[in-house]
Amino acid sequence: MARPKKIETANAVSRRETLITASAKLFNRLGFQRTTVRDIADEIGITSGSIFYHFDSKEQLLEAVIEHGMTSGLSIVEDHLSNLIGPLSRFHGLVLSHLIALTGPPGDAHEVSFREWASLPKEARKRLRALNEQYRIIWVRELTSLKKHRLLKSDPEYCRRGMIAALNWTPAWHKQFSKQQLMKVSDQFCAFALNMSATDFIEQRKNE
Template sequence: MFVQEGFDRTTVRMLAQEMGIKSGSLFHHFRDKQEILAAVIEEGTQNALTLARQALEECDDSAEARLHAMARAHLQTLLTDRNAHVVALYEWRRLDPEARDHLIHLRDAYEELWERVIDEALNDGLIHGDRFLVSRFVMGALNWTVRWYDPDGPRKPEDLAHELIAMITPSAVPARAESTKV
């Protein structure tokens, strides 16, 4: 409902109706709508962090492999747990200060993983540029895929990750383009 209607337009009654329960039942689990928003963002961010850490543990130590692993993990989590990430991306600003303070460590931990991988790629000469800008451009490109990517199309998250790395690294080989449909 937060994805479809936005946080501000979603009521507790709408959430309860969507779940097939009475609106008062939600308050046995959550204090208010703000706490529901924080729970959605926390779960999505925690899942993204876990998947990214696993991806880094499973890949070899080369900067290119680690960059690819992070891009693939980000896309997998973004596209398989789409709603939680769309909510985090678009509704973070709606969190009250208490919830934001509670969740900022997860966001920072995730961004720190990216910064380390980008630093490695910069230090190895795999990519060039300002770390801040590179990380923002990469994350922006990855995050925007929720708006245009068709999970039923011919390209999988692995293909998208490979294409992104090919675009930002001159030595990477682009994935074979079989279709213009994404």
């Protein structure tokens, strides 16, 4: 008896996601060039040839890994911002969600994107820049709101660049953060960007 198409599709999606997760882990640990298709197959217990049912090449798999990190990060950010109103609360939510994405399950994919961007084919980089632009727009929007409320003194775009560069180094401090630690780190980053003390930032955020 033929298997129902819905089950086959679900299994294919699950296998593809497993491949992306395993590849992100190996690309992060070994590097893209040193990781072989066999390494990835062995990691999840399948044959090397099975990978090419889902991806045409290792480069296409790298693109899928980086895309996963970007889409996961966007989803986390949008979820955190959905219930926040005040400009300080939204700024804190933006920073916190960025840190959650970096230190959570999508973290390997983000690390890979930092290190292996140049390994992507030109067309893949072009496609992924569209996703990156969505994230840039979110940051500039929130920082511009802070500027309008006279809470940010610097240029929103330059602030964004500096903030993201600094935030992306956070996993180098610790491999794991508790929720409480992430909240504290987020407060410190926000206070620094706005030239406030962390105590003043927290008080103003809570009183919005």
